[in-house]
Amino acid sequence: MANYKIHPSSVISADVEIADDVEIGPYCLIQGKVKIGKGTFVEGHVTLGSRHGILEIGENNHFSPGAVIGGAPQDISYKGEPTSLIIGNNNTFREFSTVNLATSKHDKKTEIGNNGYFMAYTHIGHDCKVGNNVIIANDSHLGGHCIIDDGVTIGGVSAFNQFVRVGRGAFVAGSAVVNKDILPFCRAQGNYAMARATNKIGLSRKGFSREEVSNVHKAIRIMILGSHTVEEGIARVEQECVMSENIIYFINFMKTTKRGLAIDRSPKGWQDDE
The missing domain is CATH 1.20.1180.10 (Udp N-acetylglucosamine O-acyltransferase, C-terminal domain)
Known part of the structure; x- marks a missing residue:
C-alpha cells in the first residue's frame, strides 16, 4: 500500500511514480514521466513535468507554490523530444521558480545536484548543469547551457548569458x-x-x-x-x-x-x- 499523501484537488497523470513519504498539496498538476523521491514535499499550485519530457526528482526536495519544474525548454528548435531534467536530493525551490527540460542538442539533460537553494522567481534554463550546494537568490536567471559548479552563491537579480x-x-x-x-x-x-x-x-x-x-x-x-x-x-x-x-x-x-x-x-x- 502506497504511503504518500495527495490532496484530492491535484491532478496526477498515470505515468507518475511517487515514493513513500511524499506529500502533494492542493491544486498541483503533475504530468508525464515523472519520478518523485521519498520525503519530497510539493506545496499547492506546483506544476511538475510535461507531456514530452522526463523528470526525475530525488529525495527530500521541497517545491513552493507556483514553481514550474520540468517544462519545455524555451528554445524554438525544441519539437517535443523526450529530453530530461534530473534533480538530486535536499533541494529547495521557492515561489515561482522555473527549471526547464533540456533540448536535444547535447546530452539531452538538464541537471541539478544536491542541497541547492533556489529562491523566488529564479530560472534555470535548458541544458544547464548546476552542482551541489548552490544558492541562487531571488529573480536571478540562467540562460541555456550554463554550468554552475559546486558551492557557488549567486546574488539576486543577476543574469547569465547562455554557455x-x-x-x-x-x-x-x-x-x-x-x-x-x-x-x-x-x-x-x-x-x-x-x-x-x-x-x-x-x-x-x-x-x-x-x-x-x-x-x-x-x-x-x-x-x-x-x-x-x-x-x-x-x-x-x-x-x-x-x-x-x-x-x-x-x-x-x-x-x-x-x-x-x-x-x-x-x-x-x-x-x-x-
Missing part, C-alpha cells in the same frame, strides 16, 4: 550581468561582471585552511593583477603556488574556458590588496 560557466566556490554579487566565465573561488560583480577579489570568507566557511585560502588568493591575484597574458598568468600560478587540488582545478578551469575569463586587469578593479 557561461561559474567556477567552484565563487560568489557572484547581486545585479551582476555575466557574459564570460567566472573564476573559481573569486568574488565577482558588475555589468559586465568581473572577478574583483578572492572569496575568502566563503572559502573559510567551506572549511578551507588559512594556508589554502592564502594559496588560492595568491593564484587569483596573479591572474587579475598585472599586464601579462592569460597564458603567462597560468604559467606563474604553476610556478609560484602550491599545487593543491584546488589550484589544479583552478588552472584546468582557465585552460578549458570557452567564453573567455571575466577578468578586469586594471588596478581599480581589484578590491582586496591584502
Whole structure:
C-alpha cells in the first residue's frame, strides 16, 4: 500500500511514480514521466513535468507554490523530444521558480545536484548543469547551457548569458550581468561582471585552511593583477603556488574556458590588496 499523501484537488497523470513519504498539496498538476523521491514535499499550485519530457526528482526536495519544474525548454528548435531534467536530493525551490527540460542538442539533460537553494522567481534554463550546494537568490536567471559548479552563491537579480560557466566556490554579487566565465573561488560583480577579489570568507566557511585560502588568493591575484597574458598568468600560478587540488582545478578551469575569463586587469578593479 502506497504511503504518500495527495490532496484530492491535484491532478496526477498515470505515468507518475511517487515514493513513500511524499506529500502533494492542493491544486498541483503533475504530468508525464515523472519520478518523485521519498520525503519530497510539493506545496499547492506546483506544476511538475510535461507531456514530452522526463523528470526525475530525488529525495527530500521541497517545491513552493507556483514553481514550474520540468517544462519545455524555451528554445524554438525544441519539437517535443523526450529530453530530461534530473534533480538530486535536499533541494529547495521557492515561489515561482522555473527549471526547464533540456533540448536535444547535447546530452539531452538538464541537471541539478544536491542541497541547492533556489529562491523566488529564479530560472534555470535548458541544458544547464548546476552542482551541489548552490544558492541562487531571488529573480536571478540562467540562460541555456550554463554550468554552475559546486558551492557557488549567486546574488539576486543577476543574469547569465547562455554557455557561461561559474567556477567552484565563487560568489557572484547581486545585479551582476555575466557574459564570460567566472573564476573559481573569486568574488565577482558588475555589468559586465568581473572577478574583483578572492572569496575568502566563503572559502573559510567551506572549511578551507588559512594556508589554502592564502594559496588560492595568491593564484587569483596573479591572474587579475598585472599586464601579462592569460597564458603567462597560468604559467606563474604553476610556478609560484602550491599545487593543491584546488589550484589544479583552478588552472584546468582557465585552460578549458570557452567564453573567455571575466577578468578586469586594471588596478581599480581589484578590491582586496591584502
